[in-house]
Structure formats: structure tokens, C-alpha cells
Amino acid sequence: MSLENAPPEVKLAVDLIMLLEENKIEPRIVLAALAMVRTDFEKKLSQEESNAESSTQGK
Numbered sequence: 473m474s475l476e477n478a479p480p481e482v483k484l485a486v487d488l489i490m491l492l493e494e495n496k497i498e499p500r501i502v503l504a505a506l507a508m509v510r511t512d513f514e515k516k517l518s519q520e521e522s523n524a525e526s527s528t529q530g531k
Contacts, residue, residue, distance in 0.1 A: 475486060492502050 475483060478486075
């Protein structure tokens with residue numbers, strides 16, 4: 473499969489890998505940062521889902 477036809481999450485992953493490798497970031501630092509990013513985005517997703525539920529319940 474070419475990257476051109478890949479799902480957006482695959483494209484983003486490839487871009488992030490390239491960015492991190494080009495900047496020679498140590499793997500331990502990358503993994504620690506990604507854990508923080510994951511936590512942050514999981515909270516955002518949870519808030520979005522809560523807001524969506526609130527919107528549908530109010531109708």
C-alpha cells in the first residue's frame with residue numbers, strides 16, 4: 473500500500489517517526505513524550521464524548 477492511499481493515522485505516524493528520527497531524539501525520551509501525548513489526547517477524547525452525550529441528552 474502506498475502512503476498516498478494510507479489512512480490518516482498511518483500518515484501521521486510516518487511523519488512523526490521521520491521527525492523524531494531526523495532530530496535524533498532518544499527512544500526513551502520519545503516514549504515518555506508519547507505517553508504524555510496519549511494521556512492528553514485520551515482526556516480530550518473523553519471530554520468530546522461527554523460533551524456529545526450532553527448535547528444529545530438535552531434534546
